[in-house]
Amino acid sequence: MDDTRPDHVSQTAPDYRLGVGGVMLREAWYYALPAHDLTPGDMVHRTLLGEPVLIGRGADHKIFAMRDTCPHRGTLLSQGQFDGREVECAYHGWRFKTDGQCTAIPSQCAGQRPQPQDIRAQTFAVAEHQGNVWVFMGAKNANLPPVPEVPAIGDRLQLHVAVTFACNIDLAAIGLMDPAHGAFVHRSSLWRKADSIYEKHKAFSPLPESEGLGWRMDRHTASRNSRAYSLFLGGAPETEISYRLPSVRIEHARTPKYNYCGLTACTPVTADITEVHHVMYWDLPGAAALRGIIRPIAHRFLDQDRRAVMSMVEGLAFNPPTMLVQDADTQTRWYYRLKREALAAQTEGRAPRNPLTPVTLSWRS
Template sequence: MWLRELWYYALAGHRLRPGRMMPKTLLDEPLLLGRRSDGTPFALRDICPHRGMPLHHGTFDGREIECCYHGWRYDTEGRCTAIPSLPEDRNFDVSRVAVRRYPCREVQGNIWVFMGSGDGDLAEIPEIPDIGSRRYQIAESMIFSCGFDHAVVGLMDPAHGPFVHRAWWWRSRRSIHEKEKRFEPAPLGFRMCRHTPSANSPGYRLLGGKPETEITFRLPGVRIEHVQAGRHVLCGLTAVTPISRDRTEVNHVIYWTMKWLTAIRPLLRPFVRAFLDQDRRIMVKQQEGLAYGPKLMLIDDADTQAKWYYRLKKEFARAEAEGRPFENPVKARVLRWRS
């Protein structure tokens, strides 16, 4: 159901302060996310190997976690360092006890966790171009009460905009017109090639300097929009993460290089939340129908990206199962739709 052997977005970095830890379920697995006092984030399985106590109920001193039940201690790599109940002369190697560790990295302010076996390839952590090591200016997170695939497909869907995101500052139903966009394959996904956004999106015009945008999608559910406006850049990262079968987290973080935008940042946040909430509400309504397990239709070209998503997913799972390299099933082409 969910792809493994991939990096998933876990958390916006500012939500994890040094010396703190917190529980979080990802892909139905209980994780303990924490940040050492030296700033390094880590992720462990949130279950004590002794008698199953969630480790987040214990304490963390910035270096080691102590389980609240019998005080077994673990370092942030998951190695047991102490078992208080052992008599001094008992020959028991505590380092044989270990909590599962998940590879965890912070990139451009975002904390990613590798859900798979092995260490994960650091080069596969989605990174935003032209931003360097800058951290985001806005980070919003919302739980959608729906399955992962519907959240991903719903967010990449080009045809819902005029109906779901109707707003004076974005677009109206009357603004629908024909679009023609070039797409090409990209690592683990595809890219809508750089183009001038349509005139019916006043949001882009505000940026000034003839904005041009490029949108990249990659597995498992990461969308990066890169807008070049003159010498400035604005980027949005939308990362979808499965929490459980019917709970999906959508994270949206935005970066920019314009000083004037930073000055009005508090005014922008409500717009970002309102936009995400429109998607959330529509997907919750859709659940009422999906509960009956209807057969669904994907039409060309408005749903072609959704078709590609399912194809990418299938190929990724197959390549993993057969132990061969992933072969991108997307071919470069132009898609046409009205929105």
């Protein structure tokens, strides 16, 4: 099916809920938390893709991640002690180095089995990059794909907000990427009015293979009804947006003087709960004061998206017929198409192939 020029929709259009049904794509980097949340000696629990993950920072400042269940009896290791070098389980005091190697089993007499050298806790590949901690959820720990990266504008993370969506990753992802909801969901007298809608034409191209499976909205002058940017950066900003599976959207807006980058990443907690992270970077002066102003606005924005998606989830519970329209819903089709391709490639043990080709999409928003 041609995703860019679908038939004028009808009730027989493919039902987007059937796309990939919230499958949690493995062998991928997922956003875990901002790096500044972990100081040396800290460890926290996260549930990622239904798996318990302990994420910590050692005395050597290095981030590590291991399965957050003790190999002995399953106790959460993150509820034990961490001295910056070894994690000690709260139940019977087994100790583990940050690479998962067990170093102590206090109850064992000499000659009994197992001994510490026989035991390893499972670890996960982690990356600390541009102020973010990413965890690789998969079996591989070598030849990993590149960690999502925002264009370098000083690599200084200014702000992180997170909101939990009570739905699967697909509904969260397509809810956030939707290009036609802004004037209604994010209505604001300051930067967005419902009657400000006008026709837009945007050029898209597939991401280069090195950047993963996804697409890019080519650099263009920011919409005149997205006043948030011009208010923030001044002038007439140009913006470029990339979208990459499993669900990382990176937006870079710039004027000749200033830059703004936003990274939005959906991380499934479980099949039915998704954590949406939004990270902002900018190089305007007065960062600290701006943070105070922007944090509640960013949070409100994300929460507006959450409420819109939750309302859709409530409606979908009645199993209504739904449709995808031409071209405003094309990115939703692409998302599912690429995700199906990623899953097929994994099943068939091959590299995924991006089926998208450059195209201009038109919609009113």
